Structure formats: C-alpha cells, structure tokens
Amino acid sequence: MYMDMIYNISFAILTILALALFVISIFAYRRSRNNKILMVSMAFLLFFLKGLWLTYSLFTYPKGGWGVFLAPVAVLDCMILILLYLSLLKG
DSSP: OHHHHHHHHHHHHHHHHHHHHHHHHHHHHHHHOOHHHHHHHHHHHHHHHHHHHHHHHHHHSOGGGGHHHHHHHHHHHHHHHHHHHHHHHOO
C-alpha cells in the first residue's frame, strides 16, 4: 500500500515536470529557432509520454504485469538519450 502511493506520486511528479519542461523548451525554441532546443524539447515530450504511459499502467495492470512495459520503456529511454546526445553534437 505504501509503495503504491510512492509510485503514484513519483510518476505524477515525473509527468508534470516533463510537461512543464516541454512547454518551457517549446517557448524557448519559438524564440530562438535553435534546432538543439527543438531536439531537447522532443526529449522532454518523450519523457512526458513515458510518464503518462507509466501512470496509466499503475491503474490498469496488476502489480505482477509490469514486465509488459519494460521493453517499450527501455526503447523510449534510448530514444530520449539519443535525442539529448544529438542535441549536444549539433554545432
């Protein structure tokens, strides 16, 4: 029971923070038109979608059914890391 509440709160914070950072970075991109900021914005968008997906899974899947989400979440994490890496490399 206690761990469920911690999961709910942590995924909610992750999702809200990712959405806030996405919105802020989109405003920054609109002002600067810098492609690096656009890539970082897309990474924040993927973090937000991941947070929505994980939050949804908390309420729809039983505790033992989380194995279904491990591979897609790992793919999302890889995409996020690649976007952040590419934003650093772009000159």
